[in-house]
Amino acid sequence: MDAQSQLETSKLVINLPYFELIITGSRDWVDRRSVHLPLTRLLKRHGRLLIRNGKNRRGADRIVSDWSSHFIDELVLERPYLPDWDTHGNYAGNLRNQDMVDAGAQAVMAWANPCRKNGRWCPPGEHPSHGTADCVKRARKAGIPVFFSPEGMSW
Secondary structure (H helix, E strand, O other), rough: OOOHHHHHHHHHHOOOEEEEEEEEEEEOOHHHOOOOOOOOHHHHHOHHHHHHHEEOOOOOHHHHHHOOEEEEEEEEEEEEEEHHHHHHHHHHHOOOOHHHHHHOOEEEEEEEEOOOOOOOOOOOOOOOOOOHHHHHHHHHHHOOOOOEOOOOOOO
16 A cells, blocks of 8 residues: 555544554564464454554564554554563563553464473473563453464464
């Protein structure tokens, strides 16, 4: 959609509320189509999206940010939630996830690959990336529905 078409469309949807969405996903996620397709469908269905995103420089967060950048804010508004690693260390991502959940959303979309860390803190067997799993757990506890990419893990 070119800029002129977006402006004309935004005049039609400006009175619609944003559909609020939390994005979470693995840092090693690379399948752009699996991210673009459901976001485009949600935009067509709801008219406007507000995306809460951890804004990581790679993976699912980056793919979502790249997709969002093609739209004017009246259609897709991205709200970055940046973790403060310097202040909170390894717990910063968990605090960021809780902040996104506390801000509220109508849904969470998750793109999860298996954890590849094999750290001593990892549970045995295959499990999702830790940050994505944490965000999903917090969203479910808050009663926010979670939708997984069929190309990734779900639990």
